[in-house]
Amino acid sequence: MAENVTTQRQTPGAIGAYVKNVRDTAKSFWEGMSVTLSYMFRKPITTQYPDRVPVPVRDTIPPRYRGFLEVDMDICTACQACERACPIAVINIDILKGDGKITPKLRMERFDIDIGKLRFVPDPLVPAVPYKPPKGSDAFPRRALGEITRALIAAWDAPPPPFPSKEQLEGDSGAAHGKPKPAGLDPTAMGRQLAAKALQVKEDKPKLAKVFEEAMAGTDCGDCGYADCKGYSEGLASGKDFSPEKCAPGGADSKAMLETILVSLKSGKVPEAPAAEAPPPAETKAPAAEAPPPAEAKAPAAEAPPPAEVPAPGTDAEAPPPATPEPGDRGPLR
Amino acid sequence: MDSYLTPYIPVLILLLLAGVMCAAISVLAGYLGPKRIFGVKESAFECGSPTTGEPNARHSVKFYLVALLFIVFDVESVFIYPWGSLLRDFHAEGLGWFAYLEMLSFMGTLALGLVYVWRKGALEWS
């Protein structure tokens, strides 16, 4: 646009600058407007996601795309090993110990991956955390890398599910209301129960090891230095190991329980409920929270995997692929 | 009715109707819109922080200068309009050159004024 005329004197130079300004203005209009008009007559380069793309979205992902962040909720034991292994704290896992029953099994409350922090640097085929199959199964239902994401994207391409009817909605909410909310575990009470059990089987080392294992998180994460929970509990039972704080997923609760067992094994009797450790409210609350009888509650809790709290809609809609464990490809979790 | 004022009846009607329609739509919007007023929402916008100082603080004197210049030049250009619309009639009467020179002297005075404020630096904004 019009530049400032540097001098006000009406010398030929000033007039020349004046005329030059007018000419520059006209020229910049000419140039600029020809450029914008030419763009107006071209095809827009933006892609109209998601309904006017030439190919389905699932086909637009490059084949070597490595940005898959997948958590197979069906096999996750909430051991938090990946959270601890992550160098930039991308993974955030909240866990709840127990599911309202007398078991120290962990239950996942939240599994967040902060994509903003993520750098996609490590090769996803080289796992940061070695994956070990859960107890009782020599193979695990690991899915192929990227399968969950691709299933999700396929679900986006599919037409949305119909709106639920009013009855369905009411039925669902009623069911959700009826469910008892799982409460936290009372480690003190459970520690004493386990200690009593341990005293009974004091001489039977394998049985004692089982009791110790009950007090652990049972994720076989290997953080304690042993291969799995069984190794750690055997070490404790045989008297080779005396440190109760090695179970990282179990945290303070496992430590307290293991400590109680170790102390009672040493002293020969279950310690009385100390006022400082287990205040009366916890005592009165415990029966209410632990309403279902332990015997029948324990069996399903031990076998069923922890329920995924935040199931992605796509994974639910898509039928899970047949669990075909590939022997050579059992390394990565993600 | 006086035929001289007849063209202004529509102006009056349009004036009233525009005002009434605006007011009606505003009232309608007042009924349709929510009313959730609280302190922060009611305060004047200042990038999210509490307002500091008076909004009607001093403004650059240049704005006032522009207003003065506007009065001078706009009022003068208003005088040119009657002459402009009658120039053809002057031509028909054979007074073309007279009318031209008359207005040339007037506009020359005006141009002198412009040169004066320009040289005085009243048009410098940088």
Next chain:
Amino acid sequence: MQGWIDSLIRGWGQDPATWPWTQIVYVAFMGLFAFIVINFAAITAGIFSWAERRVAARMQSRVGPNRVGPGGFLQWVADAVKLLTKEDLVPAEADNFLFRIAPYFMMVGFACVFVALPFSHRLVIADMNIGIFFILAVTALIVVGIIMSGWSSNSKWSLFGAIRSAAQIISYEIPAGMALMIPVLLAGTLSTQGIIRAQGGWPWQWFVFDNPATFAAFFIYFISALAEGNRTPFDLPEAESELVSGYNTEYSGMRFSYFFLVEWGNMWVMSALASTMFLGGWQIPGVSAAQLDAMTGGRAVAFELLSLAIFAGKTLFWVFVVMWLRWTLPRIRVDQMMNMCWKYLVPVSFAAVIFVAGWMLVVRAAPAVGTVTHWIMFLAAGVLPAAFFINRVARNIHDTGDKFDFTSNW
């Protein structure tokens, strides 16, 4: 319009001069036309808001709003409904009364322009003998509305925006007034219809190609109108990077939308005025105004619609140019804006008036000079630049290996 109502009354078997109900019929019809015109103004403003977004999107290689209605055409209706259901907020420290009525001033000033603005050969609400002067006067009401809104908001941004806007609008009123003076000189009347009648249907009969000074005056008027309408590159009053949103910062909901309604509606006003004053208005090529006057019956209606279409076509072209400019040029600074007005447009417009007044004397002495100049101007300033420009645009497309594609992906 009055003549049309007179003939209608005669059709009913009454004499408009003596019939007692004549005045009532006038007022009733005027009210009806006023209602139509206000709605026309509001609807064109709404449609322009959609059109501007589509044009902007195409120029930025995007698609733009295309979901509501065919090609997104009903987007503006959706926006209007949304704005209607928004909260009407008045800041606690604002001057309640002034704050509430400021948008009305804008709307009223804007709507009044349409009284004198022609649409076609017969279609003008009131063909006033001071038409242009009236338009210049009532557009000043918009400044009052802007100052009011800025002052009453009691916010720094609003007041800064309002003062800038006022300084800008009043400054550019001078070159605009002087540039509009030139068609008045050539036509010898202030009436908008009279000015159109003084021109012809063919481009070389338009005032813009009358002589070099009128050509310059057309652009002076157009630039000044952009500045008066707060359009880019002169949208400093709403410079969002420095003033948040200028004088309408504190407004919300429907009151806020009035400001933008006026801004977009002003695009029609400035373009219609440009085509009235410089581009032959509704004149149909090959058909003189006298021939149009003499027509009756269905033929008259057909030619009336043709003249309406021609006028609307010219106007919409310049509306498009206004949008096109907005997405081409960056915003200028305050000092550049003031320099542009006072050091370039004002002196040049004064010189143009003096030149045209002298030119008229020359043409009166030697009419052939005028005819030759028309043709030379038409070819040198109209046809040649247009051809070069189209060539340039085509080269811009082809040189980058791209191709013309205006139809796909709407």
